[in-house]
Amino acid sequence: MGLRKTSAVTIRDVAGKSGVSVTTVSMVLNDAPLARHIPLTTRNRVKRAAKDLGYRPNLFARSLRSNRSQTLGVVVFDITDPYCTQILRGIEDSLYHSGYLPILTDIQNKRARFQRCVELLLERRVEGVIAIANPLYLETHLLQDFAHSEVPTVVIGRQLSESTLSSVVVDNAAGTFAALEYLYGLGHRKIAFIRGPKALVDSAPRWKGLCEFAWQAGLKIDPKLVVEIQGGNSSYPVGVQLTQELLHREREFTALVTFDDLTAFAAIGCLTKAGRRVPEDVSVVGFDDIPGAGFYNPPLTTVHQHLEMQGSIGAEIIRDLIHARHSNEAIKPLHRRVVPRLVVRQSTAAPPGAAGIPA
Amino acid sequence: MGLRKTSAVTIRDVAGKSGVSVTTVSMVLNDAPLARHIPLTTRNRVKRAAKDLGYRPNLFARSLRSNRSQTLGVVVFDITDPYCTQILRGIEDSLYHSGYLPILTDIQNKRARFQRCVELLLERRVEGVIAIANPLYLETHLLQDFAHSEVPTVVIGRQLSESTLSSVVVDNAAGTFAALEYLYGLGHRKIAFIRGPKALVDSAPRWKGLCEFAWQAGLKIDPKLVVEIQGGNSSYPVGVQLTQELLHREREFTALVTFDDLTAFAAIGCLTKAGRRVPEDVSVVGFDDIPGAGFYNPPLTTVHQHLEMQGSIGAEIIRDLIHARHSNEAIKPLHRRVVPRLVVRQSTAAPPGAAGIPA
């Protein structure tokens, strides 16, 4: 190994060296059905020659001929966002032994880039597409290009039940439900909330999960203890500002459920500065379990949404769809939903007064 | 836009529609040098037809013929590591308008995958490779495969001055030098250090920068205030443990310089728990400026190493090398070094006693 040069070795060379025709070589190396008549000795001779010469089939020629690129397109909205990279990891793992290579395009959260990414992938004749949905906007109509080209497409992170596209989503409501259930179990009753911005699709179901538990447990949600992120997105400064607002309202609370981890970080920072200890005075719960949540000060209790698994599910769906398409079966979009899990760390504890009401 | 189907449109169709031969179409669309004799009217007719039909050249055919894949390989050691993704972002940006598409392979920090990634890229006939060096190990000999195949290769994050590979690195010593200079300027004299593990190449130069400044400023480094990360890598728990050890030694210190941000986070967590306030009692400085450093509690003063820029420089080098290779110039490996910048946030302040000795 190591000293094969630019594989100028073609199938013809292999044929020459092993004394058979290129057809035979091709059939042997792909063990095509028609190769069943070729005796073992010949097969071995061919394989031997191929290995000796360090033959690597030219993928361009192969793709040109067979019209299969052995390539999937992956569209992420921001490669520096751990949300995307964790999903990517799952995709990679699922694809690793499949012969498919993912090619990655990054929207960088810029609308203008979306169109170009789609074109790029179509140009490269990808056999399928996995798109990680931007939490803010999603140009579904752009993805329709793929649907039209009959390229199987799955969107991760956005519910699309009646679309021609497949989808993988997390069950947001189940996540917040579990979080509130846990706090309630610890004994918290005065609980504050920072809701997500209306612009994000995840906001509504996360809030819904909270309301559901509250309703089931007979817990009253105090409107004075609810604030909402305005504008497009959560951010550290916004989190700080909303936490301050909660403090200014001078309504006591022993726990705080935030829309996401970043907001939770901001809240903890703000509470600490205001002299409230976390978790001794106030418990804080986030959502997402971003990397770093476990290293925060204190380590954050939050809802883990199995991003890797979402990625691998997406890849599986695509593989299935491609397979279906190839055997001329009807391709029906698939929809999967993964259940998140509450990860308890050290930003939550029993409320100050009652030390440990049992769940 | 939107409803072009699987581009079964070939150059032949365009030729048919515009009433010329495929040769003419090809020449016009690539504005090849030989197209100079073709009158404007014909050119426009061809271009018009191409656009009307929604013609997209088949890249497989093109690559097969011209032996150019229009593709670069990028090898990262861990796609979920922000170090990699920031560099990636720089690479993308630099490549965005170049016609080259990066295809990404992820080692996942597993030695075994390296070989396979290299093979994958060679198979896809990439025209160049950008490898982001694993901080721990780097199978340079595996990359030699690329050198042998005359595929231009640049390594980001590892000094390789006399190699046949090109390289981009950060000037580690300059970074730590600046950090210590800053603390010294604030008035700190009793300064503790957490050194990086010997196994990491970055450890030595970062320590060297500290020693250099200390020597220049006449600052004595107290061996009792120096600890070193053992084993392979920095981690949160290790950081906590080493900080505890520093505290146990009962040698007073007003500032702490850590090997990297993760260790700094751990140190801050540990100090806080031990009742030392950051930065009022102890200032802490990290290295890397990982995302989240600005959101930590408190926001971390650290050394920013321009990862995006490193990425784009790498991409530029590759483009230059490919170009050189193409015009049959000799390809000499290039080596670039970027100077980091100290980012002052809120984990540093003047030492407790002397409130603000001027630099």
Add this chain to the structure above:
DNA sequence: ACACGCTATTAAAACGATGTAATATGCTGC
């Protein structure tokens, strides 16, 4: 009249693989 250069255009040969349709060989049964 014709060799020459110039413009405008194209036929045809690659590129490297795949797979269909065809061929060559040997064996069986009648």
Add this chain to the structure above:
DNA sequence: GCAGCATATTACATCGTTTTAATAGCGTGT
């Protein structure tokens, strides 16, 4: 002695492009 069949193998067209070498028309100077 030959149709019929299984076995072993291959010639050749094909995929869609690029590019070389050739062609055709057309003025022009001798």
